[in-house]
Amino acid sequence: MDQTPQENLFELQLDHDSSNQLREATKWSRFLAILYFVFIGFGVLCLAFGTQAIVKMISTSMPGFDSLAGVLVAIIIIALIFFTWTTILLYRFSNLTREGILRQDQELFNDGMKALKNYLTVYGIFTIIGLLGNVSTLIKSLIS
Amino acid sequence: MDNFQPSSGNLFNVVVDIRSRQYLHNAASWARIIAILSFISSGFALITVFTDRNDEYKIVTLIMSLIVIAISVTVNIFLLRFGTNTLSSLQNMNQEKFNTGINGLHSYFKVIGIIMIICLSAVVLMILFAIIGLGLR
Numbered sequence: 001m002d003q004t005p006q007e008n009l010f011e012l013q014l015d016h017d018s019s020n021q022l023r024e025a026t027k028w029s030r031f032l033a034i035l036y037f038v039f040i041g042f043g044v045l046c047l048a049f050g051t052q053a054i055v056k057m058i059s060t061s062m063p064g065f066d067s068l069a070g071v072l073v074a075i076i077i078i079a080l081i082f083f084t085w086t087t088i089l090l091y092r093f094s095n096l097t098r099e100g101i102l103r104q105d106q107e108l109f110n111d112g113m114k115a116l117k118n119y120l121t122v123y124g125i126f127t128i129i130g131l132l133g134n135v136s137t138l139i140k141s142l143i144s
Numbered sequence: 145m146d147n148f149q150p151s152s153g154n155l156f157n158v159v160v161d162i163r164s165r166q167y168l169h170n171a172a173s174w175a176r177i178i179a180i181l182s183f184i185s186s187g188f189a190l191i192t193v194f195t196d197r198n199d200e201y202k203i204v205t206l207i208m209s210l211i212v213i214a215i216s217v218t219v220n221i222f223l224l225r226f227g228t229n230t231l232s233s234l235q236n237m238n239q240e241k242f243n244t245g246i247n248g249l250h251s252y253f254k255v256i257g258i259i260m261i262i263c264l265s266a267v268v269l270m271i272l273f274a275i276i277g278l279g280l281r
Contacts, residue, residue, distance in 0.1 A: 011159040011160055011161060011237075012159065012160040012165075012233060012234070012237060012239055012242045013158075013159050013160070013239065014158040014159065014160070015239065015243070017243045018242060018243045018246045019158075021243065021246045021247050021249075021250045022246050022249070022250070024250050024254070025246070025249050025250035025252075025253050025254075028250070028253035028254045028256070028257040029253045031257050032253060032256060032257055032260065035260055035264075100158060101158060104157035104158055105157075105158070106157065106158055106159070106161065106164075109158045109164060110161070110163045110164045110167065113163075113164045113167035113168055113171065114167045116167065116168075116171045117167040117168070117170045117171040117174070120170075120171045120174035120175055120178065121170070121174050123174070123178060124174040124177050124178050124181075127177075127178045127181045127182060127185070128181060130185060131181050131184060131185045131188075134185045134188040134189055134192070135188060137188075137189075137192055138188045138191055138192045138195075141192045141195050141196045142195060
């Protein structure tokens, strides 16, 4: 994107300090993303080899509720898909921002910021769901 | 920390332009929402822990919950710092606040990374001790 000197005067710059901070941030976020991918891999393996065990456990502990096992497996699969999507966004933020800073490429940097925005949006929605879960637990705890 | 030097003639080619400003604004807004909601969630969790009367392992649950809540609050303080300072810097074009905001984002990911390393090390140690324990029987 072309910028006139006038525009540059009033723009925040990715100066020496913020460049280094952001680069360090992307190193840690990439490490986290890779770690999350490993967790997802374990999750998929557990799902592949543990589905039978889940079905067996539910059918023995709650006879008549066999269909509940299917619902539980479906919830786990959906959770894994959302977690994978979030992790991809985190990985994209790490790579694009880092490359943008290293190559001094505005487009890559902007794409990295877009990935960060998307990551935090999805994470925000999960936080709202988590808060609702905490409220229901609190209400249950107060009633009992 | 290794210091990064911009490669080209122009000292800083990458700026926060209209597009990245919009993205950063949204990201910082969400970061602030996440941090505030997490503080509220931690508060609810704390109340739940103290009001739960059905727990047999009350002290263990209490200690574990307090550790998790303390970690959550610490991590989200950095996220709130990123959100608040970045939003303020985008409104006032304040480079100093922008740098503080980015520093908050760096600290946020770093703290989570360190916590993850500690947790994984603890899990690995537990597995090792379990294996050693089984071997000594």
